Amino acid sequence: MTVEDRAPELLEQATAVAGTEPLRETSERTGESDRLDGENRLKSDFVRRVRDALDEGERDQVYDLVEPLHPADIADLFELLDGDERPLLARAITDLLSADVIAELNDHVREALVEDLPAEDIALIAEQLETDDAVAMLEDLDEEDQQAVLAELDPEDRAAIESALSFPEESAGRIMSRDFIAAPEFMRVGDLIDYLRRDHDLPTEFWEVFVVDQGHHPVGTCALSWILRAPRDVALADVMKRDQTLIPVAMDQEEVALRFQKYALISAAVVDDAGRLVGQITVDDIVHIIQEEAGEDALLLSGAGDGDINEPLPATIRTRLWWLFINLGTAILASGVVAAFEGTITRLVTLAVLMPIVTGMGGNAATQTMTVTVRALATNQLTSSNTWRMIGREWWIASANGLGLGLLMAIGCQVVYGDWWLSFVLLLAMILNSLNAGLSGVLIPVTLNRMRIDPAVTSTVFVTTMTDTLGFFFFLGLADLFKLSA
Amino acid sequence: MTVEDRAPELLEQATAVAGTEPLRETSERTGESDRLDGENRLKSDFVRRVRDALDEGERDQVYDLVEPLHPADIADLFELLDGDERPLLARAITDLLSADVIAELNDHVREALVEDLPAEDIALIAEQLETDDAVAMLEDLDEEDQQAVLAELDPEDRAAIESALSFPEESAGRIMSRDFIAAPEFMRVGDLIDYLRRDHDLPTEFWEVFVVDQGHHPVGTCALSWILRAPRDVALADVMKRDQTLIPVAMDQEEVALRFQKYALISAAVVDDAGRLVGQITVDDIVHIIQEEAGEDALLLSGAGDGDINEPLPATIRTRLWWLFINLGTAILASGVVAAFEGTITRLVTLAVLMPIVTGMGGNAATQTMTVTVRALATNQLTSSNTWRMIGREWWIASANGLGLGLLMAIGCQVVYGDWWLSFVLLLAMILNSLNAGLSGVLIPVTLNRMRIDPAVTSTVFVTTMTDTLGFFFFLGLADLFKLSA
Structure with missing residues (x-):
């Protein structure tokens, strides 16, 4: 039976496929x-x-x-x-x-x-x-x-x-589809097309055909465009791409998303522990995951959980309150440092005015570095091969920031308060806290990542603790050292 | 001439297609x-x-x-x-x-x-x-x-x-490919397949065929799987999906990415101002953009620019320093508030110890809300239809945070300092600053977005200014009002 003979039956099927979407103005979504x-x-x-x-x-x-x-x-x-x-x-x-x-x-x-x-x-x-x-x-x-x-x-x-x-x-096992097209490697292009035309119970969405050996292990992938363009009597083994990315069924979806992105995949075969084809993942299911995983870092760094505005209110309050509670610990630690220097502040109350500038600048600089580091880790751009270069980079950035902004503030301080020693202490504290911020911003996420703790979830608390506690310590400690007073 | 007659010529072509990737161990990337x-x-x-x-x-x-x-x-x-x-x-x-x-x-x-x-x-x-x-x-x-x-x-x-x-x-015009397959609507499936088999100069990657009218306006899209499954004598107009997402050539890539994601597209037709088909965008080019745009918010909120670790150092220093400089303005404003209350602090130096807790908690709470808002705006989840619900949500969260953490700190303060009025002032300041943080965290990004300013780039500065300046003002102002002293 040739393809043409079966036309009426298949026409019905083809119309059924095309009819899955209602007819609508094509211009609607431009x-x-x-x-x-x-x-x-x-x-x-x-x-x-x-x-x-x-x-x-x-x-x-x-x-x-x-x-x-x-x-x-x-x-x-x-x-x-x-x-x-x-x-x-x-x-x-x-x-x-x-x-x-x-x-x-x-x-x-x-x-x-x-x-x-x-x-x-x-x-x-x-x-x-x-x-x-x-x-x-x-x-x-x-x-x-x-x-x-x-x-x-x-x-x-x-x-x-x-x-x-x-x-x-x-x-991967949760997100894969169990509907896919697998074909034996000796099958010819023409036979595959006839099979696809004949079988009514095929998946609605497929972009590639997976070629398998007798043990159902994937040996190659054929994009549909290659099948369409190849002569009918060529074997699939001769048009398939042997170089393929196989997804183990237990792989985390974030890893799956990174591979789809890295190798520009449209679909990929999912294999079980024995390497047998058990499902496929198509890029349209991955796009959501890529978007979520990439956007997640901002939310996690801020302690807003998954940040879903549709989450029930009590769950959201629980997540956010827990984070703020932990951070309150950080704040109490920092204010403990201030408390230790109450005497110093009593001698020169201006210190209380200037100290938030030292910690604020440190916090902002550390957040920059930390965010860059967390993103670079998440996208596999930062690995142990270039960690030292990254640390060196951030050291230079922190030096430039500390020196530039420290000098600016020291000059401003001298103009307002006319106190050389105070200005000098402010300069020194800002340089020290800038370096502290830069190094904490890299080293904390990198270390957490090595310990297999998600740096996006945990870095902020540690980094803030470093810049606040040490920021107050540098400034008030130096003020005490130089015996500043009104 | 049937397809089979041309087999040798096409076999060569098919092999050329399959040969674009070197043969490699298939297990390599599992x-x-x-x-x-x-x-x-x-x-x-x-x-x-x-x-x-x-x-x-x-x-x-x-x-x-x-x-x-x-x-x-x-x-x-x-x-x-x-x-x-x-x-x-x-x-x-x-x-x-x-x-x-x-x-x-x-x-x-x-x-x-x-x-x-x-x-x-x-x-x-x-x-x-x-x-x-x-x-x-x-x-x-x-x-x-x-x-x-x-x-x-x-x-x-x-x-x-x-x-x-x-x-x-x-x-879209920058990222589109000018190589695509367009076919007239009256063309039959068999003729299209023959054309694809014959033409050597076709794009290497295509997943859908765009069906156009005589004026080259797209009227529908055929997934390759439908073409493979349809009988040869069916017209494309009968298998194509009429409902399609057309991308105007001037559309921003972020918009393009959102549409690919929303409608789970594999490829989309790009049209010029006259609605004529001029290119296609395929999902593998979009995946990078989705990842970049979604990850970008974290970096922009932290003032780290595009946060690329491969950017030349001077450019990175310029971006980061500029952001810190602007934020220094915020910090100076906040310390101006502290300076205004120097007399109050002199009377009770413990205020200097506790004040970073009020602003720190406010800053953290505001960052949570702001990040959620910025992400919800970027993903089109937050529109003018649900802005009020979002504000209401954040009001309740802020109330819960302020009351919960405020009471906790007030009790702690009472235990440590045994000063009822001081504890009361701390409670009140934390509640007020929490509400301030929650509302600023929503209203500032939403307002910036209405003004067509990217909220991810600019929100942090305004939100920090609100929580720092008002945080100090609430706490020290109330302390002054209640005439706290040692």
Whole structure:
């Protein structure tokens, strides 16, 4: 049977594929519309219209407003509404609350929505989702609800989800898809194309075909563009790329993201401990992770946890309060140093005026260095091969900063207070604290990283302790040494 | 002529495609090797071997060491070496310094390497690069060198690069590729496949085919997997997805990245002002941008500029010093407040001991809120539709923080100093400064964003000013009001 003979049957299939997305104005997403602003965010005016319709219980009107939106925008709409409006919206838009929308929802928003649904409904949604999205939905549920939903699933889906849940959170096994195309290396291009045309139960998204040996170990990868361009009678082994990046199933998602980025991957084969192909990860699932992991450092350094504005308030307060509590310890330590020099301050109260400048400058300089170091570690730019160069760099920067700003402040101090010794002490303290800041800013994150502690989570406390405590000590200690007084 | 008749000719082409990457051990990049560590970084031991060989002038040995590396790892190697070792490595590895390596190099490292090369050599490399990578290489050069290189290029490449350079930096026009597959909507799947098999001069990377009307306006997109699965006699118009995200050529790359992420795109059509298809952007070029833009906020908030550890030292010192200088202004303002209360401190020197706790806690709390706000703005999670909810959230968090930590410190203060009024003043000042920190942390970035000023660049200075100046003012002002003295 040639391809042409099967045309009617396949046409139906092809239309089904094309029909998975509703027809919509192609120009809609190039720029502004009455729903989206120039930066592709839902207009507040549109959100208000939805809100008003929800308040008035006009479900049909809500449905009509939401219908033209892309699933990603429907997900955004849920996030923009208040917590109590979300279930109302879910009920009003009925079938528009598709698996695509659920997959795009923020974790916390999805969790709250899903908790309201009975197990059968969750199971229905889970069956439509890709395994990784279904897992993301189910992992939020508590053990009991999770079991109830799994019991409702058909055996195949249940097995896939249970297998995914057996891997640690944030590992490749959790985010991989179990739907992929694997082909034996001796298969010819033409046979592969015929197989793809024939089989109705293929994954919806694939960009590369994985070539495997008889033991199901991946031996190469064929981009679809190569398959399309190769003659039908060439064996896959002759068009495949043998150089491939294999992802072990237990690899942390941050590592996976770094490899996708480093080797510019579109998809990658996931292998089990025995090196057998068990899944694929595609770049569209990784893009979220890259964004999250890269943005995470800023949040972690500031002690704001995952900084999700949809996180329930008590959880956020707990995270932030804990961090501030730890930092309070740092502040008390620093003020202990000041307390030790109460006598010195009593002799010259101007010291209390100038001391925040020394610690403030040190804190800012250390934050710069620390942030650069943490980012360089996270992106694998800083390794043990160039740590000494980095330390040297920061030493020079700190010297320049300390000398430049110290002199500036010393001159200012001399003009205002006309006290040579005070100005000299200020200069010296600023130079010392600048060097302290620069070195702490590099050495603390690097050391934490060597100890396998995430430097983004822990560096700030230690670095602040160094610049505050030593900053006060340098300034007040020198003032005491030189017996400054009014 | 059927496809099979042309097999020999096409086989040659197919092999050429597959041959673009050298054959290498497939297991190499699954885990550790003698060159890469478990986190896929070059081992310091390996880097040392390269260094030693470079020092001893053993070029052949260097070549043999570097040869098995992936281009992305060769680029990493350049970055790990010191500035003066890099030209030596470039000379030693000769042909291994491929366009792929150049494309992967850090901007500053590439700039320094390229500056050493004569215009003809740069032109030779530029001709092998994709347009976007060639542009990245040439945009670093000064005007005169750029013209010299452009003059060496063949007219077609020159036109493409000049056209790219005519778009603003960091716009879609700079990062798009001018090589893409466009097909008319009435074309049949079989004809497209034959065309792809026939044409030798196609882009190396494509994942989707753009379907255009007679005016070259994109009307739909076909994923290659749909083309592979559709019967040969179906028209592209019947398998294409009409719903597509079009990227205007002037769009900022950060916006482009957000759309790729939001709509999980693999590639997207770039259109000019008249809506005509002029290029494509593929996700592998976007992944770097997503990572950079998301990681950038941490660096900008800390005033470390783009925080690149390969930036020349004087440029880094300039950026950092400028930021510290501005922040010194903040610190001087804050110490001006302290100076105004010198008399109060003289009466009770313990105030000088406790005042850093009030400002320190405020600064930390404000940094948390500010970082969350800046990230939420950058990811389009915070829009005018939910700004009030965000402010309300932060108000509650700040109240909880202020009350919790304030009470804790007040009790501690009472235990240590046994002064009810002092403890009360400390409690009150911490509550006030916590609320001040929470509100400043939201309102300042949101306001800057409304004014179209990047909140990541400017928020810290204003927020620190608020928490330091008002923190001292609340504490010392209340102490003065209640006439505290020893």
